[in-house]
Amino acid sequence: MSWLTRSPIQHPYRSLISVFVLWKAFLLLLALLTPGPGYDTSTTLAQWHRNTSDIQGLIPTILRQISTKLTRWDAIYFTEAARRGHLFEQEWAFSYAFSKFISLLAAGSEHTGTFSYEFKESALGVAVAYVAHATSAVILHRLVCTFLPGMQGRRLAFIAACLHILSPGGLFLSAPNAESPYSLLSFTGALLFARSFSVSGISTSSQDGLLVLAGITYGISAAVRGNGLLNGVVFLEEAIRVFYAFTRDFSFPKLRRLAAVGFAGICTGLGFVLPQYIAYQHFCDNHNPTGEVSSREWCRRAIPSIYSFVQDHYWDNGFLRYWTLPNLPLFALASPMLAILVYSFFWTLNVESCDTTKRAFPTGQLTDRLLRSLATPQIILTVMVFFCNHVQIITRLSSGFPVWYVWIAALIVDSHTASSSAKGHLKRSGYGRIIVQYMVIYAAVQGVLFASFLPPA
Template sequence: MTQQRQRRRWNGLPEWGPLQTILLFFVIWKTLILLIATLSPGPGYDTSTLLLLGRGDDDRPNPPPGTGGERAQEWLPCSSFCWPEKLVRWDAIYFAKIAERGYLFEQEWAFGWGLTRLITLLSRGIARTGIATSKGGAGPLIEINVGIAISHVAHLFSVVVLYHLTKLMFAGEKGKKLALIASILHTITPAGIFLSAPYAESLFALLNFAGHFIYTASLTPNGRGRSWENDLCLVLSGAVFGLATTVRSNGLLNGILYLYDLTGEIRSLPRDGVGVANARKAAALGVAGILVGLGTATPQWIAYLAYCGDENDRPWCKQAVPSIYAWVQDHYWNVGFMRYWTFSNLPLFLLAGPALLIMGLSAAWALYGPKNRLLTRVTGQGTPSATDAIRDVNFTRDQLQKFAIPQLVLAVLALTTYHVQIITRISSGYMVWYWWLAFLVSEEQHVEIFRRKWNLSRIVTRWMMVYAVVQGGLFASFLPPA
């Protein structure tokens, strides 16, 4: 046994692999974030969580006797150090309440239909077992705990899926190293406590990474002709992206991948002609794109049936494309092109600046991949032949360019249209910037700015960790940014 392997053993325990390392790091980091939230001062100026849990009138820690809430209270004993309660802030209040009693008010349709339905389904299953109940005045306690559990489990699995996706994208031993680094970076993402609270970010990241994994597997060069299994994977990836879109509307941007590929198929027709394989792939791309679109259309159709069709139609019902989501974002949340560009919001743009810059730089790196010598050095190593190496490099470059487009579009939309501060958390579900940063970490590259060399990877990773730690305390105390 080599000295390196001997150093990696501890007290005779088996050698740790990358997945065990990822799991250990994940547990340590999550424990730190939850500890910070638990020790935060309290609810601050906003008592929405106390009102949600039925403790806003007299601030009693327990529901009134005989209301049926005692068993639920046993499942979530709350005090000034109740960490589940500390995670119910901002949008999490909406997610928990909607999951408890369904969509009631029009503005609630801004919050992901897919996540609330999943929480409802699991909560009702738990309630049927008799383990706990959230009825009787105790508030949506089961829904809160189920939402927190979903966020933690989804975050862990998204880290694992990102590890395997990275190995699929980048061949050789260096690819394994990049996979480990990227997975750890996703663990300490600046989204921080939002991946522990009952928010949509963790579940979206899992579904988005899974969709990209299946999509990449359907296109991975295998040295033989395209099979129907490849096309089936394409359709399956569209279904997964569709589910991601029900969780967060920006999942719709994944449709760009299929449009990009379909355009390529059409451009190749004069050269390759129309064959069975080409026609089958084009059909699979079309079906996959439709499935992504259904992720947006299905909740809109459900809302249309609920609000439209009588003399009391809401204004959005009469629009050419009736969308309750677009109406709510515009009417209630004032989301629109350049609307957020006010002097009072300048601090929020400053907070979002690092994330926007990172997403922009990494997208540019991926889009100009053919000129990237670093990518050439890393990708393709460990393959059996020079031909395979060239093929892997070209494949990786093509994929990176496609994956960078939705990320770049999202960054531009966040800068010009969205409430810009959310980019720090919604960026957690996109892979390209993790890969860019993983390359910088593995190569320890320096960037010269103002005649001074800076270790950019060290600066970015330190910013991520500090931001997540500070954010955890602010979030639990009901303080911005959110």
């Protein structure tokens, strides 16, 4: 990683695309060279996999093979829902918005005749994942540059963006999954949120407009992945701060800011609620010929959320349910990522007095506040996954949260700025290189497991 810290970084986006292409090519090669369908043959049972009559030519054959290798695990649900819609309750655990988007792309490609093969939903889902992942790396670079200006900030931003490319999410960020689109939307929302602040503390109307756009973007991210709802916490914090300032001294800019943050929070919530409402209409708001309401158990709840019901009923998620002895290896597998997320959160609480941070980049009051705000959804997700979910999924869910990338980047930069006499600091900064090695090794091993349909990918 030493070459990443050379300054100045003259062409960051060109360099990021180069890193992206090389890394993705490596992971794709691993997937294509992985033998056999693995222990689960779900993908090979798909109609588009069994029917090869319309596959003619080298490029379609390669695309079909790539689609087969990358349509694993959750991607099967996404692509099937894109092909014929969400039919069964358990499918609503997988993004209605993302599947609908792929369905629209597939319909458009078939209508125009540009891509009409039966495996088009899988192939287009892969394409969307690649584009979204590359773009999210660029957006993360812009985000870090926003609150860390100057050459040192550009260097750290470039490293953080590279770390996102090397995310332990691995092939989940290349497959027709929601991880890459969520990362793009999450980083874009964070960028708009960061740019909505003024150094003077008094926001302009255009900055308040950016805050609303951040809420809309976060709302779309919540529609793509349910945990995107956690991003709304940043608006709650801003609302409390503005309301406190508003009660002390009334002004129209403060009132406008309070209205903007309230609307942004509503938009974020709607992104989570709207898919639930569509599901409610599909399963609950209907009648049989006798006029009686045909209703599932979750339809009669005070808050009829199909998402929470599916997670509980089909995937057995719940408080401490995953805490069983057979799952202990999965906790061990997730422990490095859990530790990274927790440690980077506490780093943001003490960022202004941290020696490592001072050597890596200069911070200010606004930078410290933004880092803490953006780290809050990250720690909430970490606690929720640790106590209530299948814990190993944290390695890919973490890909859409920006702060831990910044923390690791600061460790790496610090390893090149600390004096040789600062042995304790050099030891701590060496953790950055160890984490990068973990990310690369984990993503490579996970890529083989993913393509072979073997757990615990």
